[in-house]
Amino acid sequence: xxxPTIEVRIPTILRPYTKNEKTVSAEAxxxxxxxxxxDKSYTGLGDRLLENGELRRFINVYIxxxxxxxxxxxxxxxxxxxxxxxxPAVAGGC
Amino acid sequence: xxxxxxxxxxxxxxxxxxxxxxxxxxxxxxxxxxxDDPQVLKPMINAAHSPTFYEFDSKDLLAxxxxxxxNSQEIVVVYHSHTETxxxxxxxxxxxxxxxxxxYVLVSTRKEIAPENEFRSYRIVxxxxxxxxxxxx
Numbered sequence: 001x002x003x004p005t006i007e008v009r010i011p012t013i014l015r016p017y018t019k020n021e022k023t024v025s026a027e028a029x030x031x032x033x034x035x036x037x038x039d040k041s042y043t044g045l046g047d048r049l050l051e052n053g054e055l056r057r058f059i060n061v062y063i064x065x066x067x068x069x070x071x072x073x074x075x076x077x078x079x080x081x082x083x084x085x086x087x088p089a090v091a092g093g094c
Numbered sequence: 095x096x097x098x099x100x101x102x103x104x105x106x107x108x109x110x111x112x113x114x115x116x117x118x119x120x121x122x123x124x125x126x127x128x129x130d131d132p133q134v135l136k137p138m139i140n141a142a143h144s145p146t147f148y149e150f151d152s153k154d155l156l157a158x159x160x161x162x163x164x165n166s167q168e169i170v171v172v173y174h175s176h177t178e179t180x181x182x183x184x185x186x187x188x189x190x191x192x193x194x195x196x197x198y199v200l201v202s203t204r205k206e207i208a209p210e211n212e213f214r215s216y217r218i219v220x221x222x223x224x225x226x227x228x229x230x231x
Contacts, residue, residue: 013192058190060152067152087155090138090172092187093118093147094179 003027004080006034011087017045032074034084058089095226097197097215103135104213104230108201110137111175115203118148123171124162132170145177173199181212183223191218
């Protein structure tokens with residue numbers, strides 16, 4: 001059985017990697033596979049999402065309305081019809 | 095570049111920074127997409143509840159971006175306060191700045207400077223900070 005196609009919303013700051021596409025899609029059964037598939041199509045994108053094999057602390061990823069940190073992060077499973085949103089944290093400090 | 099902003103928003107942001115002191119306060123001002131016109135003030139909760147750090151709550155962040163998309167808006171201003179230091183982007187601010195089209199507004203609540211003098215705006219693009227004029231009307 002082939003993996004479902006997942007729609008992914010890309011934030012402004014990462015659109016240079018996706019030829020300015022706001023929404024892209026990739027086939028994957030979990031988030032780790034999705035990131036790998038995205039990096040294959042859009043070289044360099046994986047590096048902006050991962051650090052030492054984990055999601056970067058200041059990148060938020062959601063499956064539908066849920067933050068993936070509460071769903072197993074890269075192990076979070078994906079099914080047909082899911083949509084993924086990537087948002088950089090709005091953060092800073094003195 | 096210049097940030098044109100209503101005095102009611104400047105006053106509201108400075109007031110929020112005093113109310114939330116000693117924590118940093120934060121928020122955004124939205125406007126119609128492509129307008130560069132800050133029209134809708136949205137104070138946000140500092141999920142870090144810290145005098146040295148701010149971060150939007152992850153659920154609030156998603157809701158905010160959904161609202162912006164649904165209403166064909168853009169984030170015109172991202173603001174936060176520094177509690178004891180100059181209203182100038184810190185290394186952390188620069189590292190996490192992710193809206194190249196936004197005006198990054200910094201205010202400061204440090205005591206030796208009257209807060210109303212410390213309302214400053216910057217562009218932060220690819221790690222480069224450029225201060226810009228603020229025109230208050």
